[in-house]
């Protein structure tokens with residue numbers, strides 16, 4: 001990979017009150033890459049995702065996107081640079097229909113490509129098409145997960161960030177989602193930054209990966225390298241491959 | 243029977259005014275979880291704006307057809323009152339966002355006092371009368387309906403339809419609902435949350451200004467304290483309908499209007515406000531989520 005850098009996180013420290021959740025994180029994502037971030041519960045993975053989006057903002061360090069310093073930018077302006085996130089907990093708008101949730105995803109372009117894109121999403125997740133007039137809050141967990149990913153894709157992102165996309169999904173569906181991510185990456189060059197509990201699937205899918213422990217990056221390398229690494233295997237792949 | 247129907251008509255007219263004010267309470271509560279106690283004074287401000295425009299039309303332009311005059315009053319009142327509410331939100335409420343829950347509430351009470359005193363000082367403390375603008379009365383089988391009442395109900399219905407369309411069908415309304423349901427997620431999707439909240443204050447103020455102008459036209463008089471009692475009644479309407487619910491605000495407004503006029507008709511008029519506030523107390527005790535509200539007790 002000799003592609004140019006899309007996202008660069010340098011020395012980022014993020015605090016909740018006085019508690020330091022990120023202790024100087026450096027991460028780089030190049031255009032066209034799939035990069036994953038693995039780590040134990042409470043390591044700070046979701047915090048890093050949200051810090052990139054400016055909510056909360058980093059207290060120390062810088063976040064650069066496409067050559068632009070976005071560390072102090074408000075969240076909605078960062079989103080307008082086409083960083084889309086399917087956040088932890090999915091955050092579906094509960095009293096909006098599936099269709100309206102997808103329209104919210106297409107806010108950046110004022111729905112210009114909505115009709116075209118929504119068909120793609122329905123092809124990717126036929127379940128959402130069946131449920132399009134149902135309120136988001138009444139969807140099953142897995143359906144909400146599909147909707148959160150589809151909503152992020154509706155923004156036509158340059159960088160797609162997925163926080164535990166396979167959480168709560170049946171193995172078959174999560175396989176489909178990983179396949180869809182791979183396809184979008186290969187055919188459209190979509191750049192993806194991914195947090196996963198399912199470290200095996202994530203490492204297999206990713207070009208590169210980082211390991212986050214207690215708010216610091218302790219290891220990084222290609223997906224295959226980390227898969228073969230005994231420390232990683234012991235800490236994150238114990239229990240075997242899914 | 244005629245008497246009863248007559249009171250129903252009066253009640254619906256009054257209820258339209260309360261409903262329009264109640265929407266402002268409920269929308270602001272929905273989007274930032276704050277009871278805007280200054281909203282009643284925003285309504286009163288709208289009434290004064292209408293009055294000033296009326297006087298200007300009469301003295302400077304030497305009068306105008308009633309419909310034109312009324313339209314000018316409504317438009318100017320909506321614009322000036324919206325600007326006021328927009329500025330208030332920017333100056334007094336936004337800096338407190340994210341601080342403890344009572345801070346904006348206390349500030350709103352302060353703003354309420356400031357607004358009514360401002361009007362008292364600049365417009366004088368006495369009742370400000372306005373001549374009957376539309377005084378035709380139609381009598382059908384012993385029931386009289388004034389043109390005033392028809393105008394009020396028609397304007398209310400038209401505004402509610404437009405308002406419903408904005409909230410349910412436009413990108414702006416969608417952004418408002420998204421901000422209400424999950425502010426952080428709305429921002430992650432590129433919605434400017436601060437701007438959306440500002441627009442909510444503007445919309446609430448515009449509706450309150452229309453209510454204020456119609457109140458002025460209906461009663462033919464306005465005074466600087468008029469923000470208080472109608473304000474609290476509209477707040478009661480919002481709570482009765484279920485605070486946070488837009489249809490609830492309208493239904494609550496109509497119910498309060500009906501209760502007030504029926505109570506005045508069949509019991510004693512001196513206690514009509516007591517009746518309304520007793521309802522507020524009962525709703526808060528027995529069904530705090532109101533008729534159409536979601537049971538979100540932790541927000542109250």
Ligand SMILES: Nc1ncnc2c1ncn2[C@@H]1O[C@H](COP(=O)(O)OP(=O)(O)OP(=O)(O)O)[C@@H](O)[C@H]1O
Pocket residue numbers: 016019021039040041042043044045046047048088
């Ligand atoms: N809003 C908050 N206020 C205070 N502390 C927080 C907040 N959010 C997260 N934390 C703390 O920050 C640390 C990192 O949390 P984070 O959610 O980023 O972990 P994570 O790696 O995503 O974990 P998981 O795998 O469980 O999702 C945790 O110790 C957590 O308790």
Ligand SMILES: [Mg+2]
Pocket residue numbers: 045046047088163
């Ligand atoms: Mg997490």
